[in-house]
Amino acid sequence: MKKIGIDLGGTGIKSGLFAEDGTLLARNVQRTPAREGRAALFGALYAAIDAFEADDVDLIGISSAGDIDPYAGKVVYATNNLIGWSGADIFGALKKRYPGVRLLADNDAVCALKAELRFHPGCKNVTMLTFGTGVGGASLVEGSIVRGARFDAARWGHVILVPGGTKCNCGRRGCAEAYLSATALLKSGRRRIYPLADCKELFTRYAAGDPNADDVLSLFGERLNVLLTNIRTALAPECIILGGGLMQSEDVVRKLLDDDSDIAFARLGGFAGVYGAITEGIL
Numbered sequence: 001m002k003k004i005g006i007d008l009g010g011t012g013i014k015s016g017l018f019a020e021d022g023t024l025l026a027r028n029v030q031r032t033p034a035r036e037g038r039a040a041l042f043g044a045l046y047a048a049i050d051a052f053e054a055d056d057v058d059l060i061g062i063s064s065a066g067d068i069d070p071y072a073g074k075v076v077y078a079t080n081n082l083i084g085w086s087g088a089d090i091f092g093a094l095k096k097r098y099p100g101v102r103l104l105a106d107n108d109a110v111c112a113l114k115a116e117l118r119f120h121p122g123c124k125n126v127t128m129l130t131f132g133t134g135v136g137g138a139s140l141v142e143g144s145i146v147r148g149a150r151f152d153a154a155r156w157g158h159v160i161l162v163p164g165g166t167k168c169n170c171g172r173r174g175c176a177e178a179y180l181s182a183t184a185l186l187k188s189g190r191r192r193i194y195p196l197a198d199c200k201e202l203f204t205r206y207a208a209g210d211p212n213a214d215d216v217l218s219l220f221g222e223r224l225n226v227l228l229t230n231i232r233t234a235l236a237p238e239c240i241i242l243g244g245g246l247m248q249s250e251d252v253v254r255k256l257l258d259d260d261s262d263i264a265f266a267r268l269g270g271f272a273g274v275y276g277a278i279t280e281g282i283l
Helices: 038-050 090-097 108-119 182-192 199-207 211-235 250-256 269-277
Strands: 002-008 012-018 024-031 057-064 067-069 074-077 102-107 126-131 135-141 239-243 263-265
Touching: 002 038, 002 108, 002 269, 012 038, 012 269, 024 038, 024 269, 038 090, 057 090, 057 108, 057 269, 067 102, 074 090, 090 102, 102 108, 102 269, 108 126, 108 135, 108 239, 108 269, 126 211, 135 211, 182 199, 182 211, 199 211, 199 250, 211 239, 211 250, 239 269, 250 263
Parallel strands: 002 057, 057 102, 126 239, 239 263
Antiparallel strands: 002 012, 012 024, 067 074, 126 135
16 A cells, blocks of 8 residues: 655645655655635645555645644644635545545644654654745654644744844744745845845855855854754754755755754755655654
8 A cells, every 4th residue: 555745835735655665656746826725725735646646545644834733634724825724624625535545634844853853763852944935843852742732833933033023924023934934035135136046046156155145145044043042942952953945055054054063954855744744643
C-alpha cells in the first residue's frame, strides 16, 4: 500500500507519493489558488492527490499552513495567505472523496519538524522555523509539541519584532512574518533593486558583493537574529532548524547569523512538510 503526502502553502502545493516503507516514489509541485476561496483550495488538493493515479493508497496526510486541529482534521484558523481556509473540514471532505483511506492533518511547521527529527535522534528540545510565503514555527519541548488552545503550535512567525510596524497577514503589526517571510524579503529587495526577479537573485547579488543586496540582507539578518535570540531565551532548545524555500541559500544565511552553533538547516529542504504529512503519531 502507498501513502500520499501533501504540503499546502501560500504559494505552492507540494505532493509526494510514498511506498509503504516511506520511500519517495514520485513528487509534484503546483500553484496554490490562495486567493480563490475554499472550494478552489480543496479542488487543488484533490488534483494533487489524483495526479499520482495510485489506486492502492491507504494513507493521505495533509500538511497545511494555519492552526490545524490534528485530531478532528479541521482548520481552526488561517491567515489571508489562504483565503477562505479558516474553518475548513479537511477530514470531512477527504472522507467523502476517498472513503476508507486513513487521514492525517497538521500544521506545516509541525509536519516539517516531525520529518526533520529523524536527523536529530535523541533530541527532545528542538524548534523548527519555516520561511516561505509566511513564517511557520513549531517547538518540541521535553519530547512534546507545544500547542495552544487553538492547536496553534508555537507561532514564532507572529511574535512581535517591530512594535507598531508593518501590518501582518494575521491583522497585527510588526510580526516576524511581516519582515522575515520570502514575501516580505522580496518586497524589501525590490525597494532597493529593480528589477528583481526573486529572492534567489537577491542572495546571488549579495554573494557577488552588490551593496544594495548587502543592505537588504543585513537588515533581514538583524531581525532573524532577534527572533532566534528570543527562542533561545524562552526555550533553550538543543537545536533550531531553519527550513522553507528561503533557507535553501544556507551559505549566505549562515553569514548573517551572530551565532550558528545551535543552528541546523532542513535536510529535506522545501519538501520536509510533505514527508512530515505522512509521519504518523501526534507528538
